[in-house]
Amino acid sequence: MVQIRKESVPPSPAPSAAPTSADVARLAGVSRATVSYVLNNTSAVRISEATRRRVHDAAEELGYVPHAAARSLRAGHSRMVLMPAPNVPMGPLYSQFINELQWALGRLDYTVVQYGSIGLRGDEAARAWAELRPVAVLVPGGGLGPQGVHVLKRSGARAVVTLGPERVDGAHALLMDHHRVGHSAGAHLLARGRRRVGVVVPREPGLEFFSRPRLEGVRHAARDTDATVAELPLAYTEEDAARLAARWRSLGLDAVFAYNDEYAMLLMRALQDEGIAVPDDTAVVGADDLTLGRLLRPRLSTVHIDLPSGRDLAELVDRVVRDPAGAPEAHEVFGARIVHRESS
């Protein structure tokens, strides 16, 4: 069968669609291959300086932008690192961490993409992520199961790293030990003689993966002592805090671990407005060591979490991508320690 191929009879240039490398080739009077060589600085092939210029000029003139999908389809891989976008407002601590990480991965020539998967949960989300064929997936918080990890690996992800409270089969896990966060706070309060400890649990959905283990950590610290631990649901609104403060005396608590610094601030203010002295009547401890904790009076005691630096995490990702079998399922645990100020 004789067939007229596009290479032999190029069609006339499309009116105003996105210019392709073929358009550049036509304008420069060379072949598509040459265009590719020039624009990618392919070292395995030598192109005359004159041709290079013609190609560059043509690309410039047309405003040529390569098509990432076509490129990675052909290449069989991409340099995309995918992270699910958090579906719950994360504090400044986390935001800054993400920025650092993006910067560090950018330096290693990866492209970081935060994918908004809202409404999908667990393995549904994993399938959606897999469609993009990322070279690595970085999942903060819980919610990804071994199934999901499998789907991602099968679809070409060379590194799947979770950053959360629990390890997941098949993934590299960076354990943020929220249990330990709670434990540090609990142990601190007990050591200072408190015996009836409240633990704030945010009512906002999506935070359970952090708040549950924090609560359990406090419970664990109180085990085998005469101390008691009470769970205190609290929404992040002034009204709910005021409601809780209003019945505070009836609760008979002498200390509270407030989930994090923001909830701690909210609750501490409500307690003070209710005439409850901090720390004399009730000790308050937060977590995350935000700047705002130092701005309160009394200054807020908090649990400082040693997050991995963005650079370190970027290097881990890179290492795993380059040699996925290298250190399978290595997991590091990041520390948490109490920072004692004035509120406890």
Added chain:
Amino acid sequence: MVQIRKESVPPSPAPSAAPTSADVARLAGVSRATVSYVLNNTSAVRISEATRRRVHDAAEELGYVPHAAARSLRAGHSRMVLMPAPNVPMGPLYSQFINELQWALGRLDYTVVQYGSIGLRGDEAARAWAELRPVAVLVPGGGLGPQGVHVLKRSGARAVVTLGPERVDGAHALLMDHHRVGHSAGAHLLARGRRRVGVVVPREPGLEFFSRPRLEGVRHAARDTDATVAELPLAYTEEDAARLAARWRSLGLDAVFAYNDEYAMLLMRALQDEGIAVPDDTAVVGADDLTLGRLLRPRLSTVHIDLPSGRDLAELVDRVVRDPAGAPEAHEVFGARIVHRESS
């Protein structure tokens, strides 16, 4: 030329690469076309129930996940809405807005992707985004020029929407009138009899697009009055705030607009520690109307910004995507109004 085509002699299945639709077809004993029809529920074609099941089962068994790049390459378009990921920690106000927007766009069947472009600026970034061939691009903050808009449109973006202080040629602009934010604060302070107004300008890079117009807004409010306006660079650290507070009396200011509520809190605390009374000696006004402002004593006066709701913005994007010529360069301006509490 006689040629053995892949269709006639399928190779044996790859060992453990990602399964393709061809693999599914082989296992189900049908053609790739049929697989495509079944998995996409193509209505223009009727497939027997038996075949459907075979295809679905095969896909399930292999853990088949379609390849987004291949699909959109063929289709010539995608449903990806791209937003640059902020390279500076944004407050909870913005985070929540993003979440709402993602949710709303998700409901309209778009895929939202936050692209981490750090180190690239202006039109460089636009080129990087264009490589992904998004159907729409949503750019908060300034930094995108008409050049960039052109590149994006040329590469197939049907909607380019900016959300920032100034309008950009060729893009739909949602103007957040930071000038007006500053103006509200300034007018309020002057109305309350203040005459020497300081304006905090964050030292942190990346915030100029917001802080500049806010400063100008205050200046504008003071024009044609006997009031003076002083620019106060401030880093978001306790130390820098303390330094500024230490020389406060020498500045002779009786009011300050602190850029936003977080900087306001930082500065107010430093002033109080220095023995400067708020609002008696110095009035303080923030912006963004964060919850934390109500938790301070005195309660923080602030400028409330009326952000568009995520649903509204999603609908705008959708409308423009469906009819790019519909309402070219429409731009809405979102309001800002003072919320007077106790600090001013």
Added chain:
DNA sequence: TTGAAAGCGGTACCAG
């Protein structure tokens, strides 16, 4: 030094 062509994984037209 440059060009022709194969093919990455899907989709959709056209035949049968």
Added chain:
DNA sequence: CTGGTACCGCTTTCAA
């Protein structure tokens, strides 16, 4: 109702 196949834009041998 199902199969064959051209093609989206790009990279990369292989030949000339």
